[in-house]
Amino acid sequence: MFKRISLLWSLVRGDARLLWRALRHPQSPGWLKLGTLGVVLYVISPIDLIPDVIPVIGVLDDIVLVPLAIRFLLKRLPAQLRADLGAGPHAG
Numbered sequence: 001m002f003k004r005i006s007l008l009w010s011l012v013r014g015d016a017r018l019l020w021r022a023l024r025h026p027q028s029p030g031w032l033k034l035g036t037l038g039v040v041l042y043v044i045s046p047i048d049l050i051p052d053v054i055p056v057i058g059v060l061d062d063i064v065l066v067p068l069a070i071r072f073l074l075k076r077l078p079a080q081l082r083a084d085l086g087a088g089p090h091a092g
Contacts, residue, residue, distance in 0.1 A: 007059070007063065008043065008062060008063065008066050008067075012066065012067045012070055015067065015070045015071060015074060016070060018074060018085060019036060019070055019073060019074060021085050022074070022077055022081060022085055023036060025081060025084060025085065027078070027080065027081050027084070028081070029077075029078065029081075032073060032077070035069070035072075035073045036073065038069075039066060039069045039070060039073075042062075042065070042066070042069075043062065043066060048061055048062065049061045049065070
């Protein structure tokens with residue numbers, strides 16, 4: 001479990017930091033908090049699209065889906081919130 005989380009963190013470090021700052025912002029929308037909760041639950045859940053017991057392919061779904069989900073959330077941030085975070089208009 002820890003190995004899986006550390007691998008994902010190394011892949012999405014910048015986006016995860018931006019997401020964390022967005023969550024802590026006072027104008028953070030409720031859907032962002034729910035979406036982030038969904039991503040976290042997917043990472044820690046023992047139920048995956050492809051079981052982790054299958055070597056390489058089992059972790060591959062996490063390596064692909066989690067960064068895509070984070071980018072999806074970040075791209076839908078309101079423009080004002082993105083500007084406050086310093087992410088620019090084309091963040092992600």
